[in-house]
Amino acid sequence: MKRMIYSMAIPLSIALSANAQDTIPPDKLYGELFVDVQMNRIFPDGKTFVDCTAKRSPAAIVEDYTKIKKAPTADFSLKKFVEDNFDLPLAPSDNYKTDKNADVQTHIKQLWQVLKRNPDKTVAGSTLLPLPNSYIVPGGRFREVYYWDSYFTMLGLEASGETAMIENLVNNFSWLLSQYGHVPNGNRTYYLSRSQPPFFSLMLDLLAKKSGDKVYAEYQRPLQSEYDYWMDKTAPTKHVVKMPNGDVLNRYYDQYETPRQESYREDVELGAKANEAVKKARYRSLRSAAESGWDFSTRWFADGKNISTIETTNFLPVDLNCLLYHLEITLSKSYKATGDLLRANLYTQIAEKRKTAINKYLFNAADGWYYDYNISGKALSNSMTIAGITPFYFALAPKERIEKAAGIVEKKFLKPGGVVTTLKNSGQQWDAPNGWAPLEWMAIKGLEQYGKNDLAKEIAKRWIDLNVKVYKATGKMMEKYNVENIDATAGGGEYPSQDGFGWTNGVLMQLMKEYPTP
Template structure:
C-alpha cells in the first residue's frame, strides 16, 4: 500500500475508532442482549452472533432490548429481534460449486479468489477490526484473517505466484502490531486479548525469497514489537516464565478471564461447574485458543476432561521454537540496518533459548520433545506432534532427530498422514485428526535431518488423502481423519469447515515439492 494511502487509512481508522469505540467486543457493547442470545442458542454456532453487523448503533439496539425485556406486558421473539436489528453473516464461499473434473491444483488456484477479502471499511458496531490491504480468509465460519493460518496459506500463494497478496497480508499484520501492540488471533475485537503462534518472522522468510534480505530491515520495528509482546515481564502475569535455573521461556497466556465471546455458551456452561475456579478456567481456555490447538489432551491435567485444562502451567515446545526463530530473525534485521551490537545480542539470546529448550523439553524417557509443566516442575508425558517443531526450526541434534523420526514412524504415521496426538478424547486437536500445518512442519523438519524417505511418505499420504476427499466432495477441509480415510474428521465446538486456507497452501506446496500430481 502506498505510504500516502496508509496514512489516510490510519487517519480514517483512528476517527472511526474514536467515533465507534471499535475496540469494544460484543459482550461489552450489547450486555444483557449478548448473554441472552448466546445462552439461548439463537444460533447453533456462537461465532455467528459476534460476527453480526448491527443495523443501528449498538446503544440504540441495547436500549431497545432493555425496554422490551423489562416490559412484562410485551411478548417478543429473541430470534426475530436479532434478525430485525442485525445482518446475519453467511459462511465464506456460500453457493460456490467445485468442478472435481479439474486437478486439485487448478481448483486451489481458483479458490484464492473465492477466499479473498477486499480492504475493510470501518462499520459502526461491527466486531471486525478493519485492515488496509486485501487478505485471504480460511473459509467456512472463519470470515476474517487468522494469524498462524496465514503463514501456511502463504505457502500456496507463493506457489501460485501471488506475492502481492502475500505482501498485503504481511503489511496487514505489521499494521496490527503497530495498532494493537501485537497480532491478534484474528482481526476481531473479541480476539484482542490474545495472539496465536508467532509465525510473522517465518512469513518474512517467504517474502525475502522474492525480495531479498532488505525485507528484514523493512519490518524491523514490527519484529521488535512482536517480540516485546511475547517477552512481557516474567512475573506470573504474562507470556514470559522464569524457569528453575533462572532462564526465561514462554507460554500462552490470554489477558482476559471471561468466557470467550465466540464460545460463550460452551465456556459459561463449563465455568458454572467450576465455581470459584471459573476465572482461572476461562483464562486457560482462552490461552488454549491462543495456542491454535483449541483443544487437545496436551493441555488437560487428566488428559481427557476439558474442565482440567491447564494451558498456562505449560511451557510449550513449539511456541519456544518459534520465538527462537524470531530472535534469530531480529538478529538478521539489525544486521541489515547496521546495528551489529543488537544483532549479536539477539543471536546470543537465541542460543540461550535453544539450550533451554533442549534442557527442559527434550524428554529422554520417550525420546521425544514435550512441553514443560512449571507448576509440577516436570516434563509432560503427553506425546504430541508439537514435538517435531525443534526439527522444523533446526534446534534438535541429529541423534534427537533420528529418535523422533523412529517414534513418528512407529506411533504417529497413519494411512492419511500424521495423527496429532496418540489419544482420542473427542477434542479436535487429538487423534484421529491430522492438520495441514503439522504435516508441513514434520516434512520440512525431517528433510533438514536427512530423513527424506519418511518425509516423502508423510507428504504422499497426506496429498493422497486430500485428493481423495476433494474428488469425493469437491472440498478441501480444515482437518482430516488420517486413521480412517473413509470418515470425516470431527471433534471440538463446531463442524469441520471447508475452504480451506492452510490446507490449500500446504497441499499446493507439497504437490510442487514432490511432483505428486
C-alpha cells in the first residue's frame, strides 16, 4: 500500500475558520433550533441530533424554523420537524446479530467488518469530517473514529493479522494532523476544539513492526505537528504549564468554554446555578475531561465527589505527560533516521527533562505511587488512580520504585475482574467499580516491563475471564466492565454502557494471544 505523507499542519485557529461551512459545529450552524432540540430532549441521547444529516440546506432549515417560531401553530411538533428535515444516524452494529455458537475470538474477527467504515465521501449537512482511508469505529453511539481508542483497537488488528487497517488508521490520523493541526477527539466538527491522549507515536511503533524503522522518518511531519499542537506552537491552546523552576509539563485544555454539543443539556444543567465565570470554567473542564478520555471521574473533581467541582484544567495528568515523553523520544528517533542529529539530540534532551520532571513533581515518595499534580494547590492530587502505573508502562520510573507500586496495584486496585480505575465508587464511569481495556493493558505491560510477570499475568487472566464470561452471557463485547462484581457488566456515566466495542476487542485479542488458555 502506498503510504501517504502530508504537509506541515496548519494552526487550529486557521483550521477552524478555513472551509467554514465544512467545519462549523451544529450549535453554530442551527442556533436556536439546536438549543431547542437538545434542551427539550427530543432524543434521549444528545449525541443523536449532532450526528444527524440535514436533508437540505442547513440555512433553509433554520430559516423555516425561525418562521415557525415567530408564528407557531397549535399542532407543531419539534420532533416531527427534525424527522422531516434530518436523517437520523444508525449505529454500526444495528443490523448485526451475534452468532452465539462462535467463540469470542471468532466473534471479534467478524466484528472488525461490522465496525469497519469505508473511506468517507463528503456529505452536505453532516458533521462528519471525511477521512481518506477506511477505519474502525468503536461501536454503539460512537459512529466515528476516536483517537486514543484506535491505538488499542490496533492491538487487536495486529493480533488478527489486519495489518493493512493499521496503516489505514495511521494515514487517517496523519491526514487529520495535516488538515486541522491536531488529531481531533473524533472525526466530527463538534470535536475540533480538542484532541485526546496522544497515542500517534505509539501507533508508529506498531506500524514499524510491520514496515521497519523507516516509518519514523516517513511520518516525521505529522509527528512534529502533533508535538507542536500539544506544546502550544501551532494554536492558541494552553496545554503547556511552566513549573516554578522552569520545567515544562502539560495538561488537557479544550479550546472552548461552552457546553459540549453532544451533551448540551447535561452541561447546561450542570452550569445553571453558577455565575458566568464559574460556568465557563466548568464547561471548559467538562470539555477538557473529554480530551483526557476519562469523562468523567472524581480524578478531576476538586472535592473528589461532585462533578459540579470539576476542574480538569487545574491538573497536570501523569499519563498525558508520559505520553508526551514517548512522543519526544519518538521525534528524536525520527530525526536520527533522517540524519538530523542536532534535532535528534535536542529531543532526547527535552525528553530527559520531562522524565526528570515527572519523577520529581508527580511521584509521592511517602506511598510510592504516581499522581496528577494540582496546579493551584502546588501539590500532588489526593486522588489515587490506576493512571499512576503509566510511568512504568513507558519505562521512565526508576527500577527501585516497582516494589511499592506493584504492592499498591495488588492490594488496592486488583479486583476479581482485573484492575479498577479509581478507588472511589461515585457513579461516574471512570471510577470504581469499572475497569477499562486501555488501563488494563497499560497496567499489565507496565508490570511486565519491571519483571512483575506473575501479577501482570493474574490481571490479564482475570480480565480475559471477565470479558469471555460477559460475552457468553450477552453475546456482546462491552465498552467497560464491572471488575468488582463479575456477575454484572458495568454502569455509571452520562450514557448507557455501549457494546461493539473497538478497544475491548483489541486488548482482549492481544492478551489472549500473549496469555493463551492452557
